[in-house]
Amino acid sequence: MENYKPLSYEEESQLPEKRIIDHVKPTRVASLDVFRGLCVFLMMVADYGGSISPLIAHSPWNGVHLADFVMPFFLFIAGISPALVYKKVPNRIEATWKAVLRAGKLFLLGVLLQGGYFHGVTSLTYGVDIKRIRWLGILQRISIGYIVAALCEIWLSRRTRREVGLFKGYYWHWCIVFALSAIYAGLLYGLYVPDWQFNASPAISELPSNASYSYKVKCSVRGDLGPACSSAGMIDRYVLGVDHLYAKPVYRNLKECNISSNGQVPKSSPAWCHAPFDPEGILSSLTAGITCIIGLQYGHILAHLQDHKRRLHNWSVFSVSIFILGLFLAFVGIPVNKSLYTISYMLITSASAGITFCALYLLVDFYGLRRLTSVLEWMGVHALSIFVLITSNLAIIVIQGFYWRHPENNIIHWIITCFVHK
Numbered sequence: 001m002e003n004y005k006p007l008s009y010e011e012e013s014q015l016p017e018k019r020i021i022d023h024v025k026p027t028r029v030a031s032l033d034v035f036r037g038l039c040v041f042l043m044m045v046a047d048y049g050g051s052i053s054p055l056i057a058h059s060p061w062n063g064v065h066l067a068d069f070v071m072p073f074f075l076f077i078a079g080i081s082p083a084l085v086y087k088k089v090p091n092r093i094e095a096t097w098k099a100v101l102r103a104g105k106l107f108l109l110g111v112l113l114q115g116g117y118f119h120g121v122t123s124l125t126y127g128v129d130i131k132r133i134r135w136l137g138i139l140q141r142i143s144i145g146y147i148v149a150a151l152c153e154i155w156l157s158r159r160t161r162r163e164v165g166l167f168k169g170y171y172w173h174w175c176i177v178f179a180l181s182a183i184y185a186g187l188l189y190g191l192y193v194p195d196w197q198f199n200a201s202p203a204i205s206e207l208p209s210n211a212s213y214s215y216k217v218k219c220s221v222r223g224d225l226g227p228a229c230s231s232a233g234m235i236d237r238y239v240l241g242v243d244h245l246y247a248k249p250v251y252r253n254l255k256e257c258n259i260s261s262n263g264q265v266p267k268s269s270p271a272w273c274h275a276p277f278d279p280e281g282i283l284s285s286l287t288a289g290i291t292c293i294i295g296l297q298y299g300h301i302l303a304h305l306q307d308h309k310r311r312l313h314n315w316s317v318f319s320v321s322i323f324i325l326g327l328f329l330a331f332v333g334i335p336v337n338k339s340l341y342t343i344s345y346m347l348i349t350s351a352s353a354g355i356t357f358c359a360l361y362l363l364v365d366f367y368g369l370r371r372l373t374s375v376l377e378w379m380g381v382h383a384l385s386i387f388v389l390i391t392s393n394l395a396i397i398v399i400q401g402f403y404w405r406h407p408e409n410n411i412i413h414w415i416i417t418c419f420v421h422k
Contacts, residue, residue, distance in 0.1 A: 001355045004086075008052075011422075014021070015422075019408075028062045028184070029361075029365060030364045030370055030373075030377055031081065031357065031361040031363075031365050031377075031401075032077065032380070033362050033377045033380035034360050034364050034373045034380055035073070035077055035356065035375045035378045035380065036077050036379075036380035036381075037375070037376035037377055037378065037379030037380030037381075037383065038073070038356070038360070038376050038380075038385050039070060039073045039074050039077060039371075039380075040379045040380070040387065041376060041379060042067075042069065042070045042073065042385050043070045043197055043387070043388060043390075044059065044067065045066070045227070046058070046066060046067030046070055046215055047390070050067060050408070053199045054135040057332025058250045058252075058338065059249050059255075059338060060250055060252075060253040061226075061227055061250075061251050061254060061337060061339065062335040062337050062383040063150030063336060063337075064338065064345070064348070064349070065335055068267065068338040068345075068349070069349055069353075070104070071138065071141065071255035071288075071338070072291050072346070072350055073143070073144045073349075073351070073352075073353045073356070074138075074142055075142060075257065075278060075288055075291040075295065075352060076291055076292070076294065076295040076298075076353035076354070076357070077144055077295065077353075078142050078149070078292055078295065079145065079146070079292035079293060079294060079295025079296040079299065080295045080296065080298055080299035080302065081146070081149075081299065082146070082149045082154075082296055082299065083151040083154075083296050083297075083298075083300050083303050084230055084299055084302065084303055085150075086099075086150065086153045086154050087303050089153075089154055092155060094152050095154050096150075096151065096154055096155075096285045097173075099147060099150035099151065099154065100147060102146070102396045103143040103144070103146050103147040103150070103206070104143070105143070106139050106142060106143035106146070107139065107140045107143040108139075109139055109388075110137045110138060110139025110140040110142075110143065111133070111134075111135060111137070111140065113137075113139065113142075113388060114134060114137035114138065114139070115133040115134050115135070115137070119139055120155070122279070124133060125310035129245065130242065131357065132243045133244060134244055134247075135240055135244055136240070136278055136280045136281060136282070136285075137143070137246075137280055138280065138387075139387075141280045143286055144285050144288065145285075145288050145289045145290060145291060146292060148176075148181075148289035148293065148319065149289070149291055149292040149295065149296045152172070152173045152176055152293055152296060153296060153383075155171075155307050156170075156172035156173055156176065157169060157170055157173075157264065158170070158171075158172070160350035163224050165228075170297065170300060173293055173297070174295065176293060177180060177220055177290050177293055177294075180286045180287070180289060180290055181286075181287070181290065181343055183258040183286060184283065184286040184287050185343065186342070187231055187235070187283055188223070188230070188231055188232065188233075188283065188340070188342075189222070189223040189236065190222065190223070190227070191222065191231035191235075192221075192222045193219045193220070193221055193222065193224060193229045193230070193231055193234045194219060194220055195216065195218050195220055196216070196219065196234070196237065196274055197214055197215060197216040197217065197219065198214070198215055198217075198219050198237075198242045198273045199213065199214050199215075200214075200275075213267070213274075213314070215221055215271035215272075215274055215275065216271060217229070217271045217272045217275065220395060225335060225340060225342075226251070227251040227254070227272055227277060227339070228270070228271075228336045229272075230240075230340060231283065232281055232282075232283040232284055232339075232340050233275075233281070234276075234278050234285075235282050235283050236278050236281040236282055237386050240278070240281075240282070241267075241280055242276060243276075245276035245278040245281075246276055246277060246278045246279060246280075247276045247278060248263070248276075249276060249277035249278075249279065249339070249382075250279070250339065251273075251274075251339065252265055252273055254273075255320060256270055257269045257270070257273035259273075265282045267409075273295070277331060277339065279338065279339045283340075284339070284341035285340070285341075286299065287343060287345075288342045288346075290346055290350075291346055291349070291350050293351045294354075295353070296351070297318065298315060298354060298357065301314045301315060308361075308365070308366045309404075310364070312362060315354055315357065315358045315361075316358055317360065318354060319351045319354035320351070322351045322354075323347070323348060323352070324348045325351075325357070326343075326344050326345075326347030326351060327345050328344075329343060329344040329347065330344040331378035336348060346389065360373070364377075368403065373387065379419055398421050
């Protein structure tokens with residue numbers, strides 16, 4: 001008894017809360033799965049319904065259609081995850097390696113699924129040409145945004161027991177947001193874009209299979225936000241190479257390109273209409289990362305507040321605020337553009353994602369109407385598997401493998417040739 005030391009009032013008052021935290025497993029927020037399932041559903045609608053109505057398909061350049069909300073919604077939900085996964089980080093280095101590994105797997109999966117292009121599904125002429133592989137895409141962008149948000153959460157969060165306010169401990173996150181925005185704006189408006197030329201290949205032109213044609217695009221401008229002379233396209237051409245960009249950019253649907261019903265661009269169209277352009281390019285990945293950081297702040301509200309009404313209030317105020325800011329930037333001349341992922345587009349779509357999430361949270365977790373959204377919830381739980389199935393011919397990729405320069409140089413064709421010769 002002489003070694004007994006009574007607890008102070010402050011220590012004693014903390015024990016019940018600690019026991020609750022240690023022994024009570026947090027319940028799963030169903031609206032997160034529903035929202036992820038909604039993203040997958042919208043992607044399917046955009047892929048298969050875009051040919052029915054122009055309002056469903058991606059906007060050719062400036063403006064937003066239904067399909068233009070899919071990517072920001074995915075990034076938003078990817079940003080919420082680190083706030084829950086890394087709520088408590090006992091070992092930052094170990095957590096960093098896990099986040100990098102997870103992002104790396106997602107990036108490589110994206111390269112596998114979206115790195116190639118079709119030559120003929122029923123023949124041995126399908127695969128991923130290493131010479132023309134596309135390095136960036138949907139999953140790659142999500143992986144980049146996720147690792148940005150995860151590193152912010154792991155290394156730049158300042159958590160205290162008596163933390164006052166949800167944003168006080170995350171001011172470094174907002175410093176990253178402003179820094180990325182400044183770098184993005186400086187490169188987009190400040191870089192000089194000279195004249196440039198490229199060789200059109202049969203994969204991206206109506207030229208004969210054994211022909212090529214050299215196009216020259218006249219620019220010599222600075223701060224141009226058009227499809228021909230933007231610094232975003234120039235950075236991708238220099239860093240990734242023209243052959244590694246998306247071969248069928250959506251801006252070909254602009255009336256200037258005179259695209260035919262079978263998707264071919266006439267030789268008489270402006271030179272830039274024949275050029276590839278990656279909507280998931282390097283420069284636009286900066287503002288895409290900001291979308292994940294915004295989603296991260298919604299995750300903080302979800303992780304630190306337990307009251308439904310306080311969560312909804314904070315989310316609503318935050319969403320309306322950044323939506324108004326996005327509209328203001330659009331009004332003063334910053335176009336809402338998905339291909340460039342402009343700041344106004346980033347703010348408006350992030351706010352739209354926040355408002356949509358609020359509505360789903362109110363419906364599913366507040367009122368408990370999970371039966372109405374059970375299909376979307378199931379799709380959300382299996383989102384990656386569904387994405388793989390609907391965006392790729394995975395079996396064909398696995399069977400035929402990669403090839404070098406010519407489609408016939410794939411593994412299966414080589415095995416068949418060796419067997420026949422024997």
